[in-house]
Amino acid sequence: MIRDITLGQYYPANSILHKLDPRVKLLATLTFIAALFVAKGWPGYLAATIFLVVIIRLSRVPFSFMVRGLKAIVMILMITVVFNLFLTPGDKILVQVWKLKITDVGLRTAIFMAIRLTYLIVGSSVMTLTTTPNDLTDGLERLMGPLKKLHVPVHEVSMMMSIALRFIPILLEETDKIMKAQIARGADFENGNLIQKAKNLVPLLVPLFISAFRRANDLAMAMEARCYHGGEGRTKMKPLIYARRDYAAYGVVICFLAVIIALRVVL
Amino acid sequence: MSIKLEHVNYIYSPGTAYEIHALKDICLELKDGEFVGLIGHTGSGKSTLVQHLNGLVKATEGRIYFHGEDIYGADYDMRRLRSKVGLVFQYPEHQLFEVDVLSDVCFGPKNQGLSAEEAQERAKAALAMVGLGEEFYYQSPFELSGGQKRRAAIAGVLAMEPEILVLDEPTAGLDPKGRDEILNQIQKLHQEKGISIVLVSHSMEDVARYVQRIIVMNQGEVLFDDVPREVFCHYKELEQVGLAAPQVTYILHALREKGFFVDENATTIEEARDTILDALRSGRQA
Ligand SMILES: Nc1ncnc2c1ncn2[C@@H]1O[C@H](COP(=O)(O)OP(=O)(O)OP(=O)(O)O)[C@@H](O)[C@H]1O
Ligand SMILES: [Mg+2]
Numbered sequence: 205m206i207r208d209i210t211l212g213q214y215y216p217a218n219s220i221l222h223k224l225d226p227r228v229k230l231l232a233t234l235t236f237i238a239a240l241f242v243a244k245g246w247p248g249y250l251a252a253t254i255f256l257v258v259i260i261r262l263s264r265v266p267f268s269f270m271v272r273g274l275k276a277i278v279m280i281l282m283i284t285v286v287f288n289l290f291l292t293p294g295d296k297i298l299v300q301v302w303k304l305k306i307t308d309v310g311l312r313t314a315i316f317m318a319i320r321l322t323y324l325i326v327g328s329s330v331m332t333l334t335t336t337p338n339d340l341t342d343g344l345e346r347l348m349g350p351l352k353k354l355h356v357p358v359h360e361v362s363m364m365m366s367i368a369l370r371f372i373p374i375l376l377e378e379t380d381k382i383m384k385a386q387i388a389r390g391a392d393f394e395n396g397n398l399i400q401k402a403k404n405l406v407p408l409l410v411p412l413f414i415s416a417f418r419r420a421n422d423l424a425m426a427m428e429a430r431c432y433h434g435g436e437g438r439t440k441m442k443p444l445i446y447a448r449r450d451y452a453a454y455g456v457v458i459c460f461l462a463v464i465i466a467l468r469v470v471l
Numbered sequence: 472m473s474i475k476l477e478h479v480n481y482i483y484s485p486g487t488a489y490e491i492h493a494l495k496d497i498c499l500e501l502k503d504g505e506f507v508g509l510i511g512h513t514g515s516g517k518s519t520l521v522q523h524l525n526g527l528v529k530a531t532e533g534r535i536y537f538h539g540e541d542i543y544g545a546d547y548d549m550r551r552l553r554s555k556v557g558l559v560f561q562y563p564e565h566q567l568f569e570v571d572v573l574s575d576v577c578f579g580p581k582n583q584g585l586s587a588e589e590a591q592e593r594a595k596a597a598l599a600m601v602g603l604g605e606e607f608y609y610q611s612p613f614e615l616s617g618g619q620k621r622r623a624a625i626a627g628v629l630a631m632e633p634e635i636l637v638l639d640e641p642t643a644g645l646d647p648k649g650r651d652e653i654l655n656q657i658q659k660l661h662q663e664k665g666i667s668i669v670l671v672s673h674s675m676e677d678v679a680r681y682v683q684r685i686i687v688m689n690q691g692e693v694l695f696d697d698v699p700r701e702v703f704c705h706y707k708e709l710e711q712v713g714l715a716a717p718q719v720t721y722i723l724h725a726l727r728e729k730g731f732f733v734d735e736n737a738t739t740i741e742e743a744r745d746t747i748l749d750a751l752r753s754g755r756q757a
Contacts, residue, residue: 215488266487391578
């Protein structure tokens, strides 16, 4: 149940996408998201669909994993669709129930909105599923590098991010364990009204916080013991270097963006 | 007849890249009043197995019967099962949360629906059983030493008065003295209260001294299930799966090879001492 959160969960496989430089994947994801908002009309979305399907195929991650991330946004998706469907004014009224009417423009907007959101989540899932959290923050750190000139603590931020990401599965596991231990002592996390439920969480949250602080403390100690002192002069064990396939990937992404823009301009 | 497992299989995260077949076709029967040791190398599935005993994880396949009733039956009362089968987790001290030791130990009995006074009585009795006296009642559980925390956590399960007590590595990370104290207390519970005990451990030495029956697990399967001396006969196989027989077994086998007539099946230090002394005496007489 707790493990259903795919976003930020790496799926190990041996594919070209897994081997790409994280910077490429980050920029490509951003480009893809931008393209989703640039695209207009069926041809644009068709191009995006083809691109996405090919990418998913290349990633060798089972399709069921991709859509798992969608579960989390089902509610948001529904709300967006419903609002767009009923509240968009348009010329032709297709259905009218009391004061609510569905117009042709509303229907179109709703469908495109749903597609956009779905592709957005699936597209970013492809990135997080094929990139280890460490690579991801590495890539981010490099991409943000220029901000250092503006005294933005890029290294520190990315270090915090990678630690946070690393802690997510650990804390999930810990939650699972503590929950089981308290259930074994008769705790009940399912029944009762809202207030009771909140109260019942105390035996879970207190040990969880304590363990989180203990882990954070241990980690800080371990880092200090190994003379960690921030980003200044720090080198990488595996520095990011672009390979030929990375340039090729950039080329593909630029072509994709060009197609989307062309479709928008031409049609 | 008390707990019976039939062809239990358990798979973590089935259908994903992280799929792990943690239990493979386990068939076991744990009888009333037994003191059983569950042994296996790291990752052999001990913790997974014991979490099945009180229904915390549901077997992917197979059936489990408690007193003859199928615990996966439609209207089986899991909460009652959990108060009958007390499970002390690995590192149980991480589950303490109350402001003082006494209220923490009261958590279980209160969940069973007992009144505050009854719960306190049970808690005090349980704390006495694990050797924590009155001076600890109102201390914060977070200010206790590691061993004391461990005892408080065990008391938290004992206070529910289970029929079967399952302990997942209760001595991990304790010093030899703390380890012996806890194990002795568990043995006392078994002898005086007649509670069945399942003791999960890495250490043959610990287990050999206390248990009547040993179940050895390897990679999710039951490798041996017998009385200690029979299990230790297979000390070569045990080594292959990352375990070891007690040191006395090795000494006795070595002596035997040198021509001493010792009983190499002795399992505890005391038995070994006796058989070595016997062998020496008879040797001198011969
Ligand atoms: N929550 C979990 N999710 C996925 N896999 C798990 C989980 N818990 C255990 N496993 C896997 O199941 C297998 C059995 O683990 P288990 O914890 O039962 O071993 P164990 O015998 O208790 O080991 P140890 O002596 O180290 O406590 C291991 O391969 C482990 O990686
Ligand atoms: Mg374990």
